[in-house]
Amino acid sequence: MIVVGEDLTKENIFKYVTSYDIFRRYSRHFTTINKSFLSDFRDEKHPSCRVTFLNGDLIYTDFGLGKSFRAIDFVMTLYDISYIGALQKINQDFGLNLGLCTEKIDPKKKKLPVNRKNSPIYKEKTTTIINIKRRGFEKHDIEFWGRFGIKQSTLELFNVVPINHFWINGTHFLAPKYSYSYNFYFENGIFRRKIYQPFSKTKWLSNGGKIVQGEVILPNKGELLIVTKALKDVMTLYELGYTAVAPSAETMFLPENYFKKQSKRFKRVVLFYDNDGTGKKFSHKFAENYGISKEIFIPKEYNCKDISDFVFRYGIKKAKVLVKTLLT
Numbered sequence: 001m002i003v004v005g006e007d008l009t010k011e012n013i014f015k016y017v018t019s020y021d022i023f024r025r026y027s028r029h030f031t032t033i034n035k036s037f038l039s040d041f042r043d044e045k046h047p048s049c050r051v052t053f054l055n056g057d058l059i060y061t062d063f064g065l066g067k068s069f070r071a072i073d074f075v076m077t078l079y080d081i082s083y084i085g086a087l088q089k090i091n092q093d094f095g096l097n098l099g100l101c102t103e104k105i106d107p108k109k110k111k112l113p114v115n116r117k118n119s120p121i122y123k124e125k126t127t128t129i130i131n132i133k134r135r136g137f138e139k140h141d142i143e144f145w146g147r148f149g150i151k152q153s154t155l156e157l158f159n160v161v162p163i164n165h166f167w168i169n170g171t172h173f174l175a176p177k178y179s180y181s182y183n184f185y186f187e188n189g190i191f192r193r194k195i196y197q198p199f200s201k202t203k204w205l206s207n208g209g210k211i212v213q214g215e216v217i218l219p220n221k222g223e224l225l226i227v228t229k230a231l232k233d234v235m236t237l238y239e240l241g242y243t244a245v246a247p248s249a250e251t252m253f254l255p256e257n258y259f260k261k262q263s264k265r266f267k268r269v270v271l272f273y274d275n276d277g278t279g280k281k282f283s284h285k286f287a288e289n290y291g292i293s294k295e296i297f298i299p300k301e302y303n304c305k306d307i308s309d310f311v312f313r314y315g316i317k318k319a320k321v322l323v324k325t326l327l328t
Helices: 010-016 019-026 071-079 083-093 139-146 152-157 231-239 256-265 277-290 307-314 316-327
Strands: 049-054 057-062 067-069 130-134 160-168 171-174 180-187 190-196 204-206 222-228 266-272 294-296
Touching (some): 067 071, 071 083, 231 307, 231 316
Parallel strands (some): 222 266
Antiparallel strands (some): 160 171
């Protein structure tokens, strides 16, 4: 006989497991709070993720993505499943027996999840604030960005600046020779930015937010808007004569309301993501979810994953011809 137990809800799940238990079970690399580890969403050589305590709960932050997740959101994103699907998975994997069950549950017996970890004492962490000290553009900066067809004037237009120092929540860091800040805008009282160190162990640092990279130059309306995966590609496309924006990370998309607004302002929206497995996976997903009919990729024979890489290898003239061809 089927007997109804406790309802399958988030509140009931957290009676028996903690956010720490969930992150420990589903994250491949997380072991210790406030200690950096490798991302579960990207291939990387150097750790750029942390689980920290914020506003009464643990938060998983991927600084490379510029994205943070609470426990349920993390499971949803990691397995690409719905909210209910995440609850069902946690319920099953931890053996909680919430919802319908096949045997009566003795209310005097406290359910314990299988393989539960002992939750440590959390230490509150404030919202990440990144401050910078800007320096002037030097020859090596111009040469580095010039490889991708990006001029100094374009960097300044998109608020990309070279830096020699930066601070994360007041902790000072000396920036290496090639270090840049992508300066975005205030969101929820916090100035959002990314630190880009292309030749360093920690390539990206970000304080998150639902920022849209390239928003600063968007016209009120236009014929074509390209959605790509990174600001560097946005700037390269700008040099080629195209208007483009990028979400905060390749595995994310533009905020839904923002996308609806741009769909009305531009007659045509095209996705231009990397031609590797990850890029194609998320491009196809976004195209289906948002009704975007056109996706383009760099052809495999060029051995380039994105348009900035193509310009670096083949030059800006060939890139103009290629993109024009892909868009027809």
